[in-house]
Amino acid sequence: MLTLNFTKFPNLETERLILREHKLSDADILFAMRTNETVMKYIDRERPKDLLEIKTFITAFNEGFEKGDNLAWVIALKENPEHMIGSIGYWRTDYANHRAEIGYMLDPNYWRKGITAEALIKTIAFGFEEMNLHTIKANINTGNNASRKMLVKHGFVKEAYFKQDYYFRGQFLDSEIYRLLNPNH
Template identity: 45%
Template sequence: MLDLQLLPLAELRTPRLVLRRITPADAPALFALRTDAQVLTYLDREPENSLADIEALIGRIDENLASNTGVNWAVARAEDEAQLIGTCGLWRLIPEHHRGEIGYMLSPAAWGAGLMAEAAAAVCRYGFEQLKLHSIEGNVNPHNAASIRLLEQLGFVREAYFRENYYCRGQFLDSAIYSLLAPRQ
């Protein structure tokens, strides 16, 4: 079983991005992101109701770090590190199976530039190299073509398709499960 130690949180850098700790100062940008209808189209969750909900979410993100059960970074452009444009992280960490699930969202203003591919690649590297995960899962709405393209670009392969396994907004939805195995040494 893995002995996960998420604190102190590593800051991740890519050529264009900084993945840093989410702080209370990010609450307004995170609220805008988590209430944007375009962002929520395929995330199959209700929008947040208030800034207080976001502040509580940031508290849960910190609790997950402290309990070594999940890590979520603010995604920011390198030239404007204070401005959150998205989030990316690993959650549902299962130490006994050396597995975690990747999750991400990005402001529509930043779509189409390959930024989330860059962020997600850094998070996967962290998962494999630092956390020593054996596999990373991606759970997506099968209609989310952009997310599926992103996962496949990173080398994820579809390993399952669940019919009507998720209930949201008054309907049963399907889920597609993708996974990426750690590179062989």
């Protein structure tokens, strides 16, 4: 049975990081991140208009967790757990096929320090061992070399290249799909 509805939010810990639930107090940082064109360069989604939209987004995410639809962690350094530096999580859960899609982003001040990789290793283990996922999927903009390299480095395999797959800001954009299968199944 695929499990996403835990009774309590599953906070996780790695050597340097705390992975915790989103709070409304993260809104300012999340807004800054989701309107930062360096971060959003390959994330083809409309940017939030204002803080209210971000707060609604956080509430929807937390309700989504309660309903078992998604599971998204704030990434924070252990020495400052209240200060969000990024996020990572599962969404687009496909219960019938035990599959969820992983997504992540990090504040550019912290890039290239292995932080997302550290969070990714932990969330993959959690996805396979605790959620009982069979497949973890990732969907990237084909220009996103950093994300592609990270996925491949962690065992993800390219599954598909969809030509003109989705419509964003007047254009049909290609996407690449990666997958990681549960090695214990």
